[in-house]
Amino acid sequence: MVWTYVTRLAANTEDLSKRDYLLGWALIAAGMAVLPWLVSDFWVHMLVMANIFALFTLSWNFISGHTNYISFGQSFLIGAAGYTTGILTVKFAFPMVLSAPLGIVFAIIAGLLMFVPAIRLRGVYFTFVTLAVTIIAESVVIQQSEWTGGTMGLAGVPGFTSNLFVNYYLTALFVLLVAILYWLLMRSDLGTIVRMIRESEELAENSGIQPFKFKLAIFVLSAMVAGIGGIFQVHYLQTVSIDTVLYLILSINIVIAAVIGGRGSTAGAIGGAYFFILSDAVLQPFLSTPVRQAIYFSLGIVIIALSPKGLVPRIIDIATSMSGVRGESVDGEETAPHE
Amino acid sequence: MIDVVELLILGTLTSALYALLAIGFTLVYAIAGIENLTHGTYVMVGAYGMYLVTEFVGHSPVLQVVAAVGVGVAAGVLTWKGLVEHIIDNPVAVFMVTLLVAIAAEQSFIAIFSADPKLFPGVVSGSIRVAGTTVPWNLIAAFVVSWACLFGLIVLIKRTHVGRSIIAVAQNRRSAELSGVNTDRVYLLVWIISGAFAGLVGVFYGSYATVEPHMWVFPLIYSFSIVIVGGLGSLTGTVVAAHIIGFAEIATIQIDPRFRGVSALVILILIMLVKPTGLFGREELE
Numbered sequence: 001m002v003w004t005y006v007t008r009l010a011a012n013t014e015d016l017s018k019r020d021y022l023l024g025w026a027l028i029a030a031g032m033a034v035l036p037w038l039v040s041d042f043w044v045h046m047l048v049m050a051n052i053f054a055l056f057t058l059s060w061n062f063i064s065g066h067t068n069y070i071s072f073g074q075s076f077l078i079g080a081a082g083y084t085t086g087i088l089t090v091k092f093a094f095p096m097v098l099s100a101p102l103g104i105v106f107a108i109i110a111g112l113l114m115f116v117p118a119i120r121l122r123g124v125y126f127t128f129v130t131l132a133v134t135i136i137a138e139s140v141v142i143q144q145s146e147w148t149g150g151t152m153g154l155a156g157v158p159g160f161t162s163n164l165f166v167n168y169y170l171t172a173l174f175v176l177l178v179a180i181l182y183w184l185l186m187r188s189d190l191g192t193i194v195r196m197i198r199e200s201e202e203l204a205e206n207s208g209i210q211p212f213k214f215k216l217a218i219f220v221l222s223a224m225v226a227g228i229g230g231i232f233q234v235h236y237l238q239t240v241s242i243d244t245v246l247y248l249i250l251s252i253n254i255v256i257a258a259v260i261g262g263r264g265s266t267a268g269a270i271g272g273a274y275f276f277i278l279s280d281a282v283l284q285p286f287l288s289t290p291v292r293q294a295i296y297f298s299l300g301i302v303i304i305a306l307s308p309k310g311l312v313p314r315i316i317d318i319a320t321s322m323s324g325v326r327g328e329s330v331d332g333e334e335t336a337p338h339e
Numbered sequence: 340m341i342d343v344v345e346l347l348i349l350g351t352l353t354s355a356l357y358a359l360l361a362i363g364f365t366l367v368y369a370i371a372g373i374e375n376l377t378h379g380t381y382v383m384v385g386a387y388g389m390y391l392v393t394e395f396v397g398h399s400p401v402l403q404v405v406a407a408v409g410v411g412v413a414a415g416v417l418t419w420k421g422l423v424e425h426i427i428d429n430p431v432a433v434f435m436v437t438l439l440v441a442i443a444a445e446q447s448f449i450a451i452f453s454a455d456p457k458l459f460p461g462v463v464s465g466s467i468r469v470a471g472t473t474v475p476w477n478l479i480a481a482f483v484v485s486w487a488c489l490f491g492l493i494v495l496i497k498r499t500h501v502g503r504s505i506i507a508v509a510q511n512r513r514s515a516e517l518s519g520v521n522t523d524r525v526y527l528l529v530w531i532i533s534g535a536f537a538g539l540v541g542v543f544y545g546s547y548a549t550v551e552p553h554m555w556v557f558p559l560i561y562s563f564s565i566v567i568v569g570g571l572g573s574l575t576g577t578v579v580a581a582h583i584i585g586f587a588e589i590a591t592i593q594i595d596p597r598f599r600g601v602s603a604l605v606i607l608i609l610i611m612l613v614k615p616t617g618l619f620g621r622e623e624l625e
Contacts, residue, residue, distance in 0.1 A: 070431065117612055124374060125436050125611055128563060131438075132604045135556065143597050252442060255435070290450040297443035304435050305426050 002278030032172045044164050045283045049129035053170035054273035055229030057258040058178050062222035065264035066194050068123050071112050073130030076137045077223045079246030080110035086240030090154045091157045104227035111223025134248050153241020160235050178225050179266045341593050345472040351480045354585030355485035358578045360540045363533030369509040369572040370529050371432050376437035377418045378446045379559025381534050385411040385541025386550045404542055411538015412531050417453035419530040449553035456549035481543035557600050564607035570620025
C-alpha cells in the first residue's frame with residue numbers, strides 16, 4: 001500500500017494535490033534533518049558536498065528541466081560566483097557578508113552574458129554556446145593567474161563555520177528553500193508559461209506572450225541558484241580553483257546527475273546529486289578518478305540514449321505500470337529542437 | 340604585431356588542414372542531420388595511433404599515416420554503428436551522447452596513457468624559410484595532403500555513382516531510399532570518410548600541438564565553428580569558413596598564443612547571432 005502511494009506520488013508530480021506534495025517534502029526534509037546523526041563524519045562531509053551539488057542540479061533544472069534548452073554552462077556560473085567571493089576574500093579581505101552576495105550578483109551577470117546572446121538560438125546551438133562560453137572561461141581564468149591563482153587556484157578562503165553539522169544544515173536548508181522556490185514558480189503563471197514555451201514557442205508568441213521575458217527570468221533564477229551553490233562550494237572547501245568550480249566536466253556531471261534523477265523533477269535533481277556524490281565517494285577507494293569518470297559518463301551515455309527524460313522517471317513509469325496504478329503515460333517528451 | 344606575410348603563408352597552409360578536419364563534420368551533418376561531437380576525438384585517436392607506431396616501430400611515415408587513418412576510421416565506424424545509428428532520430432540526444440563519448444574517451448586515455456603530453460616530430464621534419472617566414476615541411480605536407488583529399492572528395496561526389504548517392508541522401512533520406520539507394524551504406528561510407536580524414540588530421544596536428552588526452556577539444560571547436568560559419572551541409576561553405584577561421588587563428592596566435600581557439604568561438608557566436616544558417620547555408624537540413 002505504501003508502495004502504491006509512493007509510486008502514485010512520484011508518477012505525476014504536476015497533478016498532485018498540494019497536500020500530497022507537502023507531505024512528500026515534509027518526509028524528505030525530515031529525512032535530511034535526521035541523516036547526519038546516523039552516519040560518520042566522513043559521510044556528513046559527503047552529504048554537505050551532495051547538498052551543494054544538489055544546488056547545482058537544481059539550478060540546471062530551472063533552465064533545462066522544462067524546456068528544450070540544455071545548458072552546459074552551469075560550471076561557468078558556479079565559477080563566476082566562486083571566484084568572485086574567493087578573490088574578494090583572499091585578495092581584498094572582504095568580509096563574507098559582502099563577498100557572498102556579490103558572488104551571486106556576478107553569477108547572475110555571467111548568466112546574462114552567456115544567455116542573452118544564446119537566447120535566440122534553437123536547441124543544439126544554444127547548448128553549444130553554453131559549452132563554448134564555459135571552455136573560454138576556463139582558459140581565461142587560467143591566464144589571469146595574478147587574480148585567480150591560475151591552475152592552482154586560491155587557498156585560504158574563509159569558511160562560514162568550521163562546524164560540520166552546521167554546514168550540513170545550512171546547505172540542506174538552502175536546498176529545501178530552492179526546492180520550494182522552484183515548486184512555487186512552477187505552480188505560478190511563470191510555470192505555466194514556461195511549459196507552454198516548451199510545447200511550442202511559436203504558439204506562445206502568437207498568443208501575445210513574449211517568451212524572451214520568461215526565458216530571461218528562468219536564466220536569471222538558474223544563475224542565482226548556481227551562484228548560491230558556488231558560494232557554498234568555495235566557502236566550505238575554503239579554496240577556489242578550476243578543479244572545484246569552473247571545470248567543464250563539472251557541467252557535464254551536473255547534467256548527467258540531473259538527467260539520472262529526472263529532468264524537471266526537483267526531488268529528482270536532489271536525488272541525482274546525492275547519487276552522483278555518494279556513489280563517487282563509495283567507489284573512490286576502489287577505482288581511480290579517470291576510471292570512475294569514464295564509468296559515470298558511460299552511464300550518462302546509456303541513460304541519455306535510452307531514456308532522455310531521465311532514469312528515475314523511466315523507473316517510475318515501469319514501477320507504476322507494474323503496480324497497476326494509473327500514472328501519466330510516458331509523455332513522449334520531444335527533445336528534438338524545434339523551430 | 341601582425342606579420343602579414345607570415346599570416347598569409349601560415350594561414351593558407353593551416354586553413355587547408357582545417358578544411359580537411361571540418362569537411363568530415365559537414366558530411367555527417369549533411370546526410371544524417373546530426374552534429375557528431377566525437378569528431379575531435381577521431382583526431383586524437385589518429386594522433387595516438389601515430390604515436391604508438393612511433394613508439395613501437397619507429398619513424399615510418401607510411402605506417403604512421405596508415406595507423407592514424409585506420410584508427411580514425413575504426414573510431415568513426417564504432418561511434419556510428421555502436422551508438423549514433425540507434426539514436427539518429429533525436430539530434431539533441433546525439434549531441435549529448437557524442438559529447439559524453441568524447442569526454443569518456445579522454446578519461447579512458449588518461450587512464451591508459453596518462454595525462455602527460457607526448458611530443459614527437461612530424462611525419463616530415465625540418466623546415467624551410469620562405470619570404471622571411473619559417474615554414475615547417477610538415478605543414479606543407481599537410482597542405483598538399485589536405486587538398487589532395489579534398490579534391491578526391493569533390494571528384495567522388497560529383498563524378499561517381501556513390502557520390503550522387505551521398506547527395507541524394509543528403510537532400511532527402513526517404514526519397515533516396517525509395518529511389519533504391521542503400522542509405523545504410525551511404526551512412527557508413529560517410530562516417531568512414533569522416534573518421535579517415537580526421538585521423539589524417541591527427542597525423543599533422545599531433546606534431547605541432549602536443550599529443551595528450553585533452554587534444555580533442557580544439558579540433559572539435561574548430562570543426563563546429565567552421566561548419567556553422569560556413570553553413571551546415573555546404574561543402575563550399577566549409578572550405579571558405581575553414582580559411583576564415585584559419586587566418587583568424589594564425590592572427591590570434593601572433594597576437595597572444597594563449598587565446599588559441601577563442602577566435603574561432605567568437606566568430607562562431609557572431610555568425611550565430613547574425614546569420615545562423617551560415618555564410619553558404621541553404622535551408623537547414625532537419
